[in-house]
Amino acid sequence: xxxxxxxxxxxxxxxxxxxxxxxxxxxxxxxxxxxxxxxxxxxxxxxxxxxxxxxxxxxxxxxxxxxxxxxxxxxxxxxxxxxxxxxxxxxxxxxxxxxxxxxxxxxxxxxxxxxxxxxxxxxxxxxxxxxxxxxxxxxxxxxxxxxxxxxxxxxxxxxxxxxxxxxxxxxxxxxxxxxxxxxxxxxxxxxxxxxxxxxxxxxxxxxxxxxxxxxxxxxxxxxxxxxxxxxxxxxxxxxxxxxxxxxxxxxxxxxxxxxxxx
Amino acid sequence: xxxxxxxxxxxxxxxxxxxxxxxxxxxxxxxxxxxxxxxxxxxxxxxxxxxxxxxxxxxxxxxxxxxxxxxxxxxxxxxxxxxxxxxxxxxxxxxxxxxxxxxxxxxxxxxxxxxxxxxxxxxxxxxxxxxxxxxxxxxxxxxxxxxxxxxxxxxxxxxxxxxxxxxxxxxxxxxxxxxxxxxxxxxxxxxxxxxxxxxxxxxxxxxxxxxxxxxxxxxxxxxxxxxxxxxxxxxxxxxxxxxxxxxxxxxxxxxxxxxxxxxxxxxxxxxxxx
Amino acid sequence: xxxxxxxxxxxxxxxxxxxxxxxxxxxxxxxxxxxxxxxxxxxxxxxxxxxxxxxxxxxxxxxxxxxxxxxxxxxxxxxxxxxxxxxxxxxxxxxxxxxxxxxxxxxxxxxxxxxxxxxxxxxxxxxxxxxxxxxxxxxxxxxxxxxxxxxxxxxxxxxxxxxxxxxxxxxxxxxxxxxxxxxxxxxxxxxxxxxxxxxxxxxxxxxxxxxxxxxxxxxxxx
Numbered sequence: 001x002x003x004x005x006x007x008x009x010x011x012x013x014x015x016x017x018x019x020x021x022x023x024x025x026x027x028x029x030x031x032x033x034x035x036x037x038x039x040x041x042x043x044x045x046x047x048x049x050x051x052x053x054x055x056x057x058x059x060x061x062x063x064x065x066x067x068x069x070x071x072x073x074x075x076x077x078x079x080x081x082x083x084x085x086x087x088x089x090x091x092x093x094x095x096x097x098x099x100x101x102x103x104x105x106x107x108x109x110x111x112x113x114x115x116x117x118x119x120x121x122x123x124x125x126x127x128x129x130x131x132x133x134x135x136x137x138x139x140x141x142x143x144x145x146x147x148x149x150x151x152x153x154x155x156x157x158x159x160x161x162x163x164x165x166x167x168x169x170x171x172x173x174x175x176x177x178x179x180x181x182x183x184x185x186x187x188x189x190x191x192x193x194x195x196x197x198x199x200x201x202x203x204x205x206x207x208x209x210x211x212x213x214x215x216x217x218x219x220x221x222x223x224x225x226x227x228x229x230x231x232x233x234x235x236x237x238x239x240x241x242x243x244x245x246x247x248x249x250x251x252x253x254x255x256x257x258x259x260x261x262x
Numbered sequence: 263x264x265x266x267x268x269x270x271x272x273x274x275x276x277x278x279x280x281x282x283x284x285x286x287x288x289x290x291x292x293x294x295x296x297x298x299x300x301x302x303x304x305x306x307x308x309x310x311x312x313x314x315x316x317x318x319x320x321x322x323x324x325x326x327x328x329x330x331x332x333x334x335x336x337x338x339x340x341x342x343x344x345x346x347x348x349x350x351x352x353x354x355x356x357x358x359x360x361x362x363x364x365x366x367x368x369x370x371x372x373x374x375x376x377x378x379x380x381x382x383x384x385x386x387x388x389x390x391x392x393x394x395x396x397x398x399x400x401x402x403x404x405x406x407x408x409x410x411x412x413x414x415x416x417x418x419x420x421x422x423x424x425x426x427x428x429x430x431x432x433x434x435x436x437x438x439x440x441x442x443x444x445x446x447x448x449x450x451x452x453x454x455x456x457x458x459x460x461x462x463x464x465x466x467x468x469x470x471x472x473x474x475x476x477x478x479x480x481x482x483x484x485x486x487x488x489x490x491x492x493x494x495x496x497x498x499x500x501x502x503x504x505x506x507x508x509x510x511x512x513x514x515x516x517x518x519x520x521x522x523x524x525x526x527x528x529x530x531x532x533x534x535x536x
Numbered sequence: 537x538x539x540x541x542x543x544x545x546x547x548x549x550x551x552x553x554x555x556x557x558x559x560x561x562x563x564x565x566x567x568x569x570x571x572x573x574x575x576x577x578x579x580x581x582x583x584x585x586x587x588x589x590x591x592x593x594x595x596x597x598x599x600x601x602x603x604x605x606x607x608x609x610x611x612x613x614x615x616x617x618x619x620x621x622x623x624x625x626x627x628x629x630x631x632x633x634x635x636x637x638x639x640x641x642x643x644x645x646x647x648x649x650x651x652x653x654x655x656x657x658x659x660x661x662x663x664x665x666x667x668x669x670x671x672x673x674x675x676x677x678x679x680x681x682x683x684x685x686x687x688x689x690x691x692x693x694x695x696x697x698x699x700x701x702x703x704x705x706x707x708x709x710x711x712x713x714x715x716x717x718x719x720x721x722x723x724x725x726x727x728x729x730x731x732x733x734x735x736x737x738x739x740x741x742x743x744x745x746x747x748x749x750x751x752x753x754x755x756x757x758x
Contacts, residue, residue: 078751133705140701144692147326153755154688158702161684161748165706168737172709175733176716230327364618365758390622396615402554414543416623459619 007084007224014217021217025210032203040200049113054200056106058208059099060124063131066096066212070138071163074156083227086152089159090142091219095212097135103128123177127170134162148227311466311496313340314375314389316361321370323356330356331519334370340466342511343489343499352516354502355395358469361500362392374467388418392469397456399444405455406440409462416463423462430461433488435481450476457485460492468492468499474507540625541633548637558603562642563649565602569595570653581658588657589667589718590711592650596643596671597707600678603642604703605696607634607686608753617690618757627753628746631683635745639679647671663721666731670717674734677710680745687752710737 036054043050069092076085107125108118119125141158145151315337322332330353338344346354359365361372363379363386372379379385399408409427417423431437434454444452453476460468468489474482489499489509501507552559573591577583611617611634620630650671651664659667685703689695717730 130705130708133701137698137702137705140698141688144689144695144698150691150755150758154752157684157748157751158688161706161744164744165709168709169705172712172733176712359618359758362618362622364621384626387622388624392618392622394615394618396613396618398615398619400551400614400616402551402556411543411547412619415540415547415620415625417539418624419539 010084011221011224014221018214018217021210021213025207025214028203028207028210032200032207035200036204040197041194043194046113049110050197052106052110053197054204056103056110057201058205059103059106060128061205062208062212063096063100063103063128065209066092066099067131067134067159067163067166069216070096071159074159074163077152077156078160083149084224085156086149087220087223087227089152089155091216091223093135093138093142093155095215095219097132097139099208099212100128100132100135104132121177123174126177127173130169130173131166134166138162148230310464311340313496314466314498315339315373316467316498316500317373318361319371319373321357321360321372322368323353323360324368325353325356329368329521331516332369332521334514334516334519336512336514338498338500338511340496340498341493343493343501343507343509344511345507345509345513346500346502346516347504347513348516352520354516355471357516358392358394358471358500358502361386361467362390362469363387364392386467389465390467390469391460391463391465393456393460393473394469394471397452398459399452399456401445402443404441404443405436405447408444408455409436409458412459413462418463421464426462426464430458433461434458434484448476450478450481453477454481457488461488466497468497470499470501470503472502472504474503474505537624537629540623541629544620544625544630544633545637545640548634549641552637552641557641558606559641559645562599562603563645566595566599566646566649567653569598570657573657585658585660588654588659589663589715591657592653592667592671593711593714593718595653596646596650596675597678597704597711599646600643600675600682601700601703603638604682604686604699605689607638607683608690608756609686609695612690612753612756617753621753621757627750631687631746631749631753632680632742635679635683635749636676638683639676643675643679647675659718660721663718666721666727667718670714670731670734673731673738674710674714676738677734677741678707680738680741681706681710683745683749684752687749687756690753691756710734713737 032054037051040051040054042048070089073085073089073092076082077089104125107128111120111122111125112118115122138155138158141155142151145154317337318334320332321334323330330351334357336344346357348354356365360367363372363383366380374385374389377385398412400411403411409430413423413427413430417426431440434457436454436458439447439451439455444455447455453473457473460470473485477485486507486509489501489507492499493510499509499511501509551557570591573587574584577587608617611620621627623630625633647668651668654664654667655661682699682703685699685706686695688702689698692698713730713733716725717727717734719725720727720730
């Protein structure tokens with residue numbers, strides 16, 4: 001854990017992973033999308049609209065996955081007080097929010113032909129909606145504090161409270177839908193997936209996962225670089241005075257120093 | 263001046279008049295409940311506080327991303343007051359908050375009798391009286407209600423809270439203000455009420471942020487007198503102040519500990535290479 | 537320690553009813569918010585009876601929210617929080633005392649008044665005791681969970697709107713089981729199951745809430 005927690009080492013590791021991950025991501029998306037959109041059979045009831053599933057299911061899965069990563073980052077922020085964990089939490093949240101948004105949008109698009117309505121208060125869709133709100137709250141906390149390390153810890157506390165609540169929310173929403181819609185089209189255990197649709201779905205899941213790795217590592221690197229610039233005094237933090245700005249000499253040094261650090 | 267109060271301590275502001283001497287005997291009635299003094303013995307002869315030393319080792323403090331001070335060392339023995347000087351923003355209040363355990367130092371260690379504060383965050387919790395810039399008083403309550411709440415909240419059952427409260431009221435001359443709601447008081451009067459809180463529970467370490475601001479000359483003298491008595495009992499005090507106070511103990515000018523202009527803003531693990 | 541806990545709780549309750557305290561306003565807000573619903577959905581008694589449980593719970597949720605932003609902020613601003621943190625009570629217990637005071641001063645009056653509003657919304661008479669019981673068991677969770685959000689936003693300017701965003705999603709399970717208990721009275725589901733879950737939530741947040749809030753307050757005080 002502590003070996004990994006060294007930022008310089010982390011950046012070097014990220015630089016080694018990134019090209020591989022990017023290549024893998026590209027390949028997986030190419031084959032996955034081709035298989036999902038062209039090769040795989042259409043549903044006998046839903047027709048081609050079933051293909052939304054190949055985007056919707058991976059996004060919904062990634063929405064959950066990102067929240068878990070966020071909570072793990074929050075846990076390390078609170079326990080080890082390491083800036084790397086702070087950066088990780090801030091890096092992963094917008095990705096999670098985007099996946100959650102994508103899951104909601106595709107769910108709504110898929111719902112129109114399936115249920116005949118853009119939105120149905122189905123248990124899983126509702127849970128994802130609540131997850132969306134949790135992400136918004138997390139990002140709002142990050143935006144509300146001037147002090148970065150305080151923001152990181154406040155957000156970490158919220159992420160942990162959220163992750164403990166997630167199963168409760170999920171359970172209560174399931175409870176609520178069975179109470180109110182006993183005869184829902186969308187059964188609690190979900191529709192059965194034909195075996196022929198599984199390989200492209202798994203490919204897409206893997207593609208989304210590698211896409212996450214690429215974006216996450218990029219955002220981590222950007223976050224670490226921003227942190228370093230701020231520490232060196234180049235990027236004025238909100239409270240910094242004008243007279244404390246760097247001089248010319250400092251600025252010249254900065255470019256080389258940052259390069260070395262990275 | 264009361265001869266007993268001066269034991270081992272040089273001098274506490276010369277301005278104390280006779281009426282203060284009279285007040286003091288009442289005040290001690292409260293303080294003395296801890297080690298029961300022998301009948302008739304001068305109350306000041308005993309030391310109610312156990313021997314305790316406060317020390318700071320290589321302390322550094324960060325506010326936002328700015329290093330406020332670094333390399334700060336001090337040792338404070340019982341009976342001593344540490345006076346902090348320095349211009350605005352030099353970290354006087356921040357240091358007081360570090361010492362109270364309200365915020366952790368960026369680096370360095372605070373020790374109370376050799377025990378590290380970072381190991382046991384609650385170490386100083388019940389040893390400290392912190393009178394910050396904010397007064398910790400409620401506008402809607404009267405002076406008496408405010409003091410009564412703190413007296414009862416801080417009381418541990420081992421002390422005569424009533425006597426402590428009476429002493430606090432006497433020492434800060436609050437007798438005539440008791441029934442008045444706080445929002446009707448002047449800022450100097452409020453400051454006196456908040457300082458009275460110091461006496462509501464006997465705690466060895468007083469951390470005072472600008473204790474003399476808003477006080478008139480007479481009450482400044484009373485405060486010095488109060489501090490002198492606290493120190494004479496083996497208490498410790500750290501004061502952030504702009505005035506030169508005549509108290510025994512070291513003084514620190516925080517301006518001398520400000521980071522050099524070109525120093526790196528902070529040594530974070532981010533700079534470690536490996 | 538128990539004494540200090542009780543004294544702090546009583547002070548907070550007292551302050552809620554003093555000049556500048558919000559308890560009266562919260563009760564008034566609850567009444568006004570509930571009476572808006574008939575204007576919104578029409579005075580039809582069947583519809584009102586159908587939604588009464590939900591209306592009362594949502595009004596209670598919003599009333600709790602209304603009073604949360606001052607839960608720690610007043611103490612934070614006037615330095616009381618620093619002094620409380622250095623007192624004989626560990627910070628999580630300070631939080632618990634203040635959250636309980638919030639519940640006793642702000643929410644318990646609403647719980648007591650709720651059967652009255654239930655009647656006004658044509659809730660069946662046999663559902664009234666369940667409504668009362670569900671609110672009684674479930675609303676402590678609102679104070680305890682709300683304390684977390686109030687603690688996180690205590691040092692934030694204009695934290696009120698932020699509190700709503702942070703805490704309302706977390707209130708959903710309480711809302712579901714609370715309304716579920718009232719709806720279950722007509723026999724389709726189990727009242728006691730819903731009440732058990734409500735009690736479980738309140739108990740869980742009685743442990744989790746103060747710990748998380750104490751962490752939030754500590755970082756605000758730094």
